Amino acid sequence: MPILEQGYEPYRGPVDRGAARFLAIAGAAIKRNRHRYAWILLLLSWIFGSSVEYFFVFFVYAVPAMGIQGGPGGEAFFQAFVDHPNFHSDMMASQVFWALAMATVVGAGEIAEDFRTGALVFYLGRPVTRLDYVLGKSAAVSVAVLAVTLAPTLLLFCAQALFEGSWTWLRDHARVPLAAATMSLLVCVFASGFVLGISSLVRRRRWATVTVVAVLVGLTVVASVLAPARAWTSDREQEQAAQAVRAATTPEERKAAYRRLSDALDPLGSGSAMAEWRALSPGSLLAACGRDLFGNPLPGNFPPGRHWALALGVPVLLLGVLARRVRGVEVVS
Amino acid sequence: MTGAATPILEARGVSRWYGPVIGLNAVNLEAGTGLTALVGPNGAGKSTLLRLFTGELRPDQGRVRVLGEDPWNRPALFRRVGYCPEQDSLYEDMDAPGFVAYLLRLRGFDAAAARTRAEAALSSAGLDPAAWGRRVAGYSKGMRQRVRIAQAIAHDPEVLLLDEPLTGLDPVGRRSLRGLFRGLADRGASILLSSHVLHEVEATTDRILLLHRARLLATGTVSEIRSLLDRHPHSVEVACDRPRELAARLVGLPEVESIRVPSPDLLVVQSRTPQALYPAVVRAVEEGGHRVSRMGSPDDDLESVFHYLVRR
Numbered sequence A: 001m002p003i004l005e006q007g008y009e010p011y012r013g014p015v016d017r018g019a020a021r022f023l024a025i026a027g028a029a030i031k032r033n034r035h036r037y038a039w040i041l042l043l044l045s046w047i048f049g050s051s052v053e054y055f056f057v058f059f060v061y062a063v064p065a066m067g068i069q070g071g072p073g074g075e076a077f078f079q080a081f082v083d084h085p086n087f088h089s090d091m092m093a094s095q096v097f098w099a100l101a102m103a104t105v106v107g108a109g110e111i112a113e114d115f116r117t118g119a120l121v122f123y124l125g126r127p128v129t130r131l132d133y134v135l136g137k138s139a140a141v142s143v144a145v146l147a148v149t150l151a152p153t154l155l156l157f158c159a160q161a162l163f164e165g166s167w168t169w170l171r172d173h174a175r176v177p178l179a180a181a182t183m184s185l186l187v188c189v190f191a192s193g194f195v196l197g198i199s200s201l202v203r204r205r206r207w208a209t210v211t212v213v214a215v216l217v218g219l220t221v222v223a224s225v226l227a228p229a230r231a232w233t234s235d236r237e238q239e240q241a242a243q244a245v246r247a248a249t250t251p252e253e254r255k256a257a258y259r260r261l262s263d264a265l266d267p268l269g270s271g272s273a274m275a276e277w278r279a280l281s282p283g284s285l286l287a288a289c290g291r292d293l294f295g296n297p298l299p300g301n302f303p304p305g306r307h308w309a310l311a312l313g314v315p316v317l318l319l320g321v322l323a324r325r326v327r328g329v330e331v332v333s
Numbered sequence B: 001m002t003g004a005a006t007p008i009l010e011a012r013g014v015s016r017w018y019g020p021v022i023g024l025n026a027v028n029l030e031a032g033t034g035l036t037a038l039v040g041p042n043g044a045g046k047s048t049l050l051r052l053f054t055g056e057l058r059p060d061q062g063r064v065r066v067l068g069e070d071p072w073n074r075p076a077l078f079r080r081v082g083y084c085p086e087q088d089s090l091y092e093d094m095d096a097p098g099f100v101a102y103l104l105r106l107r108g109f110d111a112a113a114a115r116t117r118a119e120a121a122l123s124s125a126g127l128d129p130a131a132w133g134r135r136v137a138g139y140s141k142g143m144r145q146r147v148r149i150a151q152a153i154a155h156d157p158e159v160l161l162l163d164e165p166l167t168g169l170d171p172v173g174r175r176s177l178r179g180l181f182r183g184l185a186d187r188g189a190s191i192l193l194s195s196h197v198l199h200e201v202e203a204t205t206d207r208i209l210l211l212h213r214a215r216l217l218a219t220g221t222v223s224e225i226r227s228l229l230d231r232h233p234h235s236v237e238v239a240c241d242r243p244r245e246l247a248a249r250l251v252g253l254p255e256v257e258s259i260r261v262p263s264p265d266l267l268v269v270q271s272r273t274p275q276a277l278y279p280a281v282v283r284a285v286e287e288g289g290h291r292v293s294r295m296g297s298p299d300d301d302l303e304s305v306f307h308y309l310v311r312r
Helices: A020-033 A037-065 A074-083 A087-117 A120-124 A130-148 A150-164 A167-172 A175-199 A205-226 A235-247 A251-264 A275-280 A282-293 A306-325 B046-053 B075-079 B096-106 B111-124 B141-153 B171-186 B198-204 B222-228 B243-250 B274-288 B302-311
Strands: B009-018 B021-031 B034-039 B061-066 B081-084 B159-163 B190-195 B208-212 B215-220 B234-240 B256-263 B266-271 B292-296
Touching (some): A020 A087, A020 A130, A020 B096, A037 A087, A037 A150, A074 A087, A074 A251, A087 A130, A087 A150, A130 A175, A150 A175, A175 A306, A205 A275, A275 A306, B021 B046, B021 B208, B034 B046, B046 B061, B046 B159, B046 B190, B075 B081, B081 B141, B159 B171, B198 B302, B208 B222, B208 B302, B222 B302, B234 B274, B243 B266
Parallel strands (some): B021 B215, B081 B159, B159 B190
Antiparallel strands (some): B009 B021, B234 B292
């Protein structure tokens, strides 16, 4: 046995033992995605789609403020929607589609590609726990989700508050920011768990994306076929609501009629005998959770409680699968 | 093979199956400070053993220890361990310093320290700084290998596990990295390096662990192992003129086990006492006035030892 020099000095200096590891994982995942064409295209689509959606808020507030008269009934139509109690929760629900799309584009390949390329060994051979890994990847997905859920809702709320300019309005809507934050968090958990869990079961980004989209679309189609939304009210009731709009003569009457019409066409409702299947659609179940969080009622026979079980149970189950899959190479090989 | 009171790396009765296929079969070994080579053909179980040491796999039987601790599900232990995997598993869209710095951040280094260390490690691994700004996707196989080695050494680990670290490198690169590993080992680092290229291992270290068909075949230095192979006679090749005449002079000597003349200018003598054979051959050459162009033993290298062992 030779006598060795023993001059080698292993590093024993300070290292950050806190959140740095999962933040580093999240940061790297976001950086990897920022140049992807799919992500840029989706971002532009979202900006365009949301601009159209938020335009009528501008129409309601800014047009009268500028002294421009809307078309006959136009103001009342939009004002009715803005004043509707479901306004904020439905606006957030409309962003769930974008949130799931963002999560799919950002997250579908994150775990699958680590498995395919073998990059998982770089994590397993480091002082990185499974929790760090899962949290880091989830955080990357969550940043994209929050960008399309929480950010526009808070922006909208602030714009409304400025236009309204009254403490009464602020007091009446004090619940909105907190509910929006909670709803956004729920969408983050659901989208991360759903997308990353499926990603951990597939070995390529492309196939993971296809699988996630197929599952989301499949569930939505099944829910729509078994419990069609437009069956919530009868054709006769819907026609009556539409007739009331046409018959309204004053702006107040017109606003009330529009509200009645929007209730009749509530996308969460279904008059089907299998209405409980409505909760199978990811968009619907998250929208239903949003209604609860914003303190708004659910329509008719929407199954109570089931949407919460699915919204929390599915991601927890899939995150569990993910944590199990990244436990060691022996599990995944 | 023990280099310290507590072995740096230790496996006791370790077996590991992949379904019906056995990856490692009741392996017992220890490795201490310095450079130890894990040698064996493809499929011998080298990568399986390294994956057990890195906690990627859990043994089905037996126990594995790294620095005295079980590596399975022990992330904190890996602050002290560096690992260069065999797979080509880099993030293609990152540049080399960014990739190594990212992996250092996973070890808890702050961004500035990680960047500094990453660049130092890439320099040590011999990656040309001109290539640092390019994405890894555009790197050659050898450059990618240097990045993998850099990420393993960047945090100055106590234990370095290198799975086929010289694959894909040109001869100059191989020599410089062998020098790097030897330098680290000479200064007191503990390195376990796997390879199936025997001459490469022989040029790097003489401390070897021989694996074959999932079993540990031998441990020690090449000469120690060779000296234990009493059952196998030692070959001495003599390239000379008139080899049959020389054979006639040698055949009666007690040191000679057998003689072959495989070609008109080559004689192969086998003996169980090679130390006594060499002087006897020299005497016979002088007496017969033979012209000898070369004399030596092909059995002294690692490849011969390995072939002897696996034929048993």
